[in-house]
Amino acid sequence: MEEFSLLTMIAVFEEMFGIALFWIMVSVAVVITAAWVFVLVRDRSLSFRKYLVAQLSMPFGAVAAVWFVLWITNSGLADIGGPIDWLVLLGVAALGAVGLGILVYVVQSLMRGRQSEV
Template sequence: MKDMTVGMIVAVLEEIFGHTLFWIMVAVAAVITLAYLYVLIRDRQVSWKKFLLAQLAMPVGAIGAVWFVQAVTRSGFGDIGGPVDVMVLLGVAAMGAIGIAILVYTVQSLVSRPAAR
Protein backbone atom coordinates (compact mmCIF):
# COMPACT_ATOMS: atom_id res chain seq x y z
CA MET A 1 0.00 0.00 0.00
CA LYS A 2 2.33 2.68 -1.29
CA ASP A 3 -0.23 5.22 -2.49
CA MET A 4 -3.35 6.53 -0.83
CA THR A 5 -6.15 6.62 -3.39
CA VAL A 6 -9.80 7.63 -3.16
CA GLY A 7 -10.81 4.01 -3.75
CA MET A 8 -8.68 2.84 -0.87
CA ILE A 9 -10.15 5.48 1.46
CA VAL A 10 -13.68 4.49 0.44
CA ALA A 11 -12.87 0.82 1.05
CA VAL A 12 -11.47 1.56 4.52
CA LEU A 13 -14.46 3.70 5.47
CA GLU A 14 -16.86 1.03 4.20
CA GLU A 15 -15.03 -1.48 6.37
CA ILE A 16 -15.25 0.79 9.43
CA PHE A 17 -18.89 1.89 9.10
CA GLY A 18 -20.34 -0.91 7.02
CA HIS A 19 -21.38 -0.62 3.38
CA THR A 20 -24.95 0.58 3.95
CA LEU A 21 -24.26 3.10 6.73
CA PHE A 22 -21.32 4.60 4.83
CA TRP A 23 -23.34 5.24 1.67
CA ILE A 24 -26.28 6.59 3.70
CA MET A 25 -23.88 9.06 5.34
CA VAL A 26 -22.51 10.06 1.91
CA ALA A 27 -26.05 10.61 0.57
CA VAL A 28 -27.09 12.68 3.61
CA ALA A 29 -23.93 14.80 3.33
CA ALA A 30 -24.60 15.37 -0.38
CA VAL A 31 -28.19 16.46 0.26
CA ILE A 32 -27.14 18.85 3.03
CA THR A 33 -24.36 20.27 0.85
CA LEU A 34 -26.75 20.87 -2.05
CA ALA A 35 -29.26 22.51 0.28
CA TYR A 36 -26.51 24.74 1.71
CA LEU A 37 -25.41 25.79 -1.79
CA TYR A 38 -29.06 26.47 -2.70
CA VAL A 39 -29.45 28.70 0.37
CA LEU A 40 -26.25 30.62 -0.39
CA ILE A 41 -27.25 31.19 -4.01
CA ARG A 42 -30.87 32.06 -3.13
CA ASP A 43 -30.00 34.56 -0.37
CA ARG A 44 -26.92 36.05 -2.10
CA GLN A 45 -25.57 36.96 1.31
CA VAL A 46 -24.62 35.40 4.63
CA SER A 47 -26.86 36.12 7.61
CA TRP A 48 -24.44 36.75 10.45
CA LYS A 49 -27.11 36.11 13.07
CA LYS A 50 -27.77 32.65 11.64
CA PHE A 51 -24.03 32.11 11.28
CA LEU A 52 -23.49 32.89 14.98
CA LEU A 53 -26.24 30.48 16.02
CA ALA A 54 -24.71 27.82 13.76
CA GLN A 55 -21.32 28.35 15.41
CA LEU A 56 -22.86 27.94 18.85
CA ALA A 57 -23.97 24.45 17.80
CA MET A 58 -20.43 23.42 16.85
CA PRO A 59 -19.45 21.90 20.23
CA VAL A 60 -22.55 19.71 20.08
CA GLY A 61 -21.55 18.51 16.60
CA ALA A 62 -17.99 17.79 17.70
CA ILE A 63 -19.08 15.74 20.69
CA GLY A 64 -21.80 14.01 18.67
CA ALA A 65 -19.37 13.01 15.90
CA VAL A 66 -16.86 11.56 18.36
CA TRP A 67 -19.63 9.70 20.20
CA PHE A 68 -21.04 8.38 16.90
CA VAL A 69 -17.67 7.07 15.72
CA GLN A 70 -16.96 5.52 19.11
CA ALA A 71 -20.37 3.80 19.12
CA VAL A 72 -20.25 2.57 15.52
CA THR A 73 -16.72 1.23 15.73
CA ARG A 74 -17.29 -0.39 19.13
CA SER A 75 -14.17 1.23 20.50
CA GLY A 76 -13.62 3.43 23.50
CA PHE A 77 -11.30 6.14 24.67
CA GLY A 78 -9.17 3.46 26.32
CA ASP A 79 -8.37 2.16 22.84
CA ILE A 80 -6.54 5.35 21.87
CA GLY A 81 -3.00 4.17 21.31
CA GLY A 82 -0.93 7.18 20.39
CA PRO A 83 -0.68 10.61 18.82
CA VAL A 84 -2.11 9.48 15.48
CA ASP A 85 -5.27 8.22 17.17
CA VAL A 86 -5.65 11.55 18.97
CA MET A 87 -5.22 13.44 15.69
CA VAL A 88 -7.86 11.25 14.01
CA LEU A 89 -10.24 11.84 16.92
CA LEU A 90 -9.65 15.60 16.72
CA GLY A 91 -10.27 15.44 12.96
CA VAL A 92 -13.55 13.62 13.54
CA ALA A 93 -14.53 16.28 16.09
CA ALA A 94 -13.64 19.09 13.67
CA MET A 95 -15.65 17.52 10.85
CA GLY A 96 -18.61 17.05 13.18
CA ALA A 97 -18.42 20.67 14.30
CA ILE A 98 -18.27 21.99 10.74
CA GLY A 99 -21.00 19.62 9.60
CA ILE A 100 -23.45 20.64 12.32
CA ALA A 101 -22.73 24.33 11.67
CA ILE A 102 -23.59 23.90 7.99
CA LEU A 103 -26.70 21.89 8.88
CA VAL A 104 -27.94 24.43 11.44
CA TYR A 105 -27.33 27.38 9.11
CA THR A 106 -29.09 25.60 6.24
CA VAL A 107 -32.12 24.60 8.32
CA GLN A 108 -32.45 28.13 9.72
CA SER A 109 -32.29 29.60 6.23
CA LEU A 110 -34.80 27.16 4.78
CA VAL A 111 -37.26 27.73 7.64
CA SER A 112 -37.07 31.53 7.67
CA ARG A 113 -36.66 33.34 4.38
CA PRO A 114 -34.54 36.52 4.31
CA ALA A 115 -36.21 39.90 4.48
CA ALA A 116 -37.10 41.44 1.10
CA ARG A 117 -34.63 44.02 -0.15
Protein backbone atom coordinates in the same frame (compact mmCIF):
# COMPACT_ATOMS: atom_id res chain seq x y z
CA MET B 1 -1.35 0.10 3.22
CA GLU B 2 1.27 0.72 0.57
CA GLU B 3 -0.89 2.81 -1.71
CA PHE B 4 -2.96 5.77 -0.55
CA SER B 5 -5.84 6.47 -2.92
CA LEU B 6 -9.46 7.53 -2.81
CA LEU B 7 -10.65 4.00 -3.56
CA THR B 8 -8.56 2.67 -0.69
CA MET B 9 -10.11 5.20 1.70
CA ILE B 10 -13.61 4.37 0.47
CA ALA B 11 -12.92 0.67 1.09
CA VAL B 12 -11.66 1.44 4.61
CA PHE B 13 -14.74 3.52 5.44
CA GLU B 14 -17.07 0.91 3.95
CA GLU B 15 -15.42 -1.72 6.14
CA MET B 16 -15.58 0.49 9.22
CA PHE B 17 -19.18 1.73 8.90
CA GLY B 18 -20.70 -0.90 6.66
CA ILE B 19 -21.54 -0.33 3.01
CA ALA B 20 -25.13 0.86 3.54
CA LEU B 21 -24.41 3.26 6.42
CA PHE B 22 -21.36 4.73 4.67
CA TRP B 23 -23.24 5.54 1.46
CA ILE B 24 -26.23 6.87 3.41
CA MET B 25 -23.86 9.24 5.24
CA VAL B 26 -22.29 10.32 1.93
CA SER B 27 -25.74 10.94 0.43
CA VAL B 28 -26.86 12.99 3.43
CA ALA B 29 -23.66 15.06 3.24
CA VAL B 30 -24.23 15.73 -0.48
CA VAL B 31 -27.85 16.78 0.11
CA ILE B 32 -26.91 19.12 2.97
CA THR B 33 -24.08 20.64 0.92
CA ALA B 34 -26.41 21.18 -2.06
CA ALA B 35 -28.97 22.82 0.24
CA TRP B 36 -26.27 25.10 1.67
CA VAL B 37 -25.18 26.16 -1.82
CA PHE B 38 -28.85 26.76 -2.72
CA VAL B 39 -29.34 28.95 0.37
CA LEU B 40 -26.17 30.95 -0.34
CA VAL B 41 -27.17 31.53 -3.97
CA ARG B 42 -30.76 32.40 -3.03
CA ASP B 43 -29.85 34.83 -0.25
CA ARG B 44 -26.71 36.21 -1.95
CA SER B 45 -25.11 36.75 1.46
CA LEU B 46 -24.58 35.23 4.88
CA SER B 47 -26.94 36.17 7.69
CA PHE B 48 -24.81 36.88 10.74
CA ARG B 49 -27.63 35.97 13.16
CA LYS B 50 -28.08 32.57 11.55
CA TYR B 51 -24.32 32.16 11.40
CA LEU B 52 -23.99 32.89 15.13
CA VAL B 53 -26.62 30.29 16.04
CA ALA B 54 -24.89 27.81 13.73
CA GLN B 55 -21.56 28.48 15.46
CA LEU B 56 -23.10 27.95 18.88
CA SER B 57 -24.26 24.49 17.76
CA MET B 58 -20.81 23.42 16.57
CA PRO B 59 -19.50 21.99 19.88
CA PHE B 60 -22.50 19.65 19.98
CA GLY B 61 -21.67 18.44 16.46
CA ALA B 62 -18.06 17.77 17.48
CA VAL B 63 -19.08 15.73 20.52
CA ALA B 64 -21.75 13.85 18.56
CA ALA B 65 -19.32 12.95 15.77
CA VAL B 66 -16.69 11.63 18.18
CA TRP B 67 -19.32 9.68 20.13
CA PHE B 68 -20.71 8.22 16.87
CA VAL B 69 -17.30 7.04 15.67
CA LEU B 70 -16.45 5.55 19.06
CA TRP B 71 -19.84 3.79 19.12
CA ILE B 72 -19.53 2.43 15.56
CA THR B 73 -16.02 1.11 16.20
CA ASN B 74 -16.92 -0.32 19.65
CA SER B 75 -14.12 1.74 21.16
CA GLY B 76 -13.69 4.08 24.06
CA LEU B 77 -11.40 6.95 24.89
CA ALA B 78 -9.23 4.49 26.83
CA ASP B 79 -8.50 2.67 23.54
CA ILE B 80 -6.76 5.67 21.99
CA GLY B 81 -3.16 4.63 21.53
CA GLY B 82 -0.93 7.27 20.06
CA PRO B 83 -0.75 10.73 18.56
CA ILE B 84 -2.27 9.67 15.23
CA ASP B 85 -5.38 8.46 17.06
CA TRP B 86 -5.76 11.85 18.73
CA LEU B 87 -5.26 13.63 15.40
CA VAL B 88 -7.89 11.46 13.73
CA LEU B 89 -10.29 12.10 16.60
CA LEU B 90 -9.67 15.85 16.34
CA GLY B 91 -10.36 15.64 12.61
CA VAL B 92 -13.61 13.77 13.25
CA ALA B 93 -14.59 16.41 15.81
CA ALA B 94 -13.80 19.24 13.38
CA LEU B 95 -15.83 17.64 10.59
CA GLY B 96 -18.74 17.02 12.95
CA ALA B 97 -18.66 20.61 14.15
CA VAL B 98 -18.60 22.06 10.64
CA GLY B 99 -21.25 19.61 9.44
CA LEU B 100 -23.70 20.48 12.20
CA GLY B 101 -22.97 24.19 11.77
CA ILE B 102 -23.85 24.01 8.09
CA LEU B 103 -26.96 21.92 8.82
CA VAL B 104 -28.20 24.40 11.44
CA TYR B 105 -27.62 27.34 9.10
CA VAL B 106 -29.47 25.60 6.25
CA VAL B 107 -32.42 24.61 8.45
CA GLN B 108 -32.74 28.16 9.77
CA SER B 109 -32.58 29.61 6.27
CA LEU B 110 -35.13 27.22 4.82
CA MET B 111 -37.55 27.61 7.73
CA ARG B 112 -37.34 31.37 8.19
CA GLY B 113 -36.62 32.32 4.63
CA ARG B 114 -34.59 35.34 3.61
CA GLN B 115 -34.63 38.08 6.22
CA SER B 116 -33.15 41.52 5.83
CA GLU B 117 -30.38 42.41 8.28
CA VAL B 118 -30.76 45.58 10.33
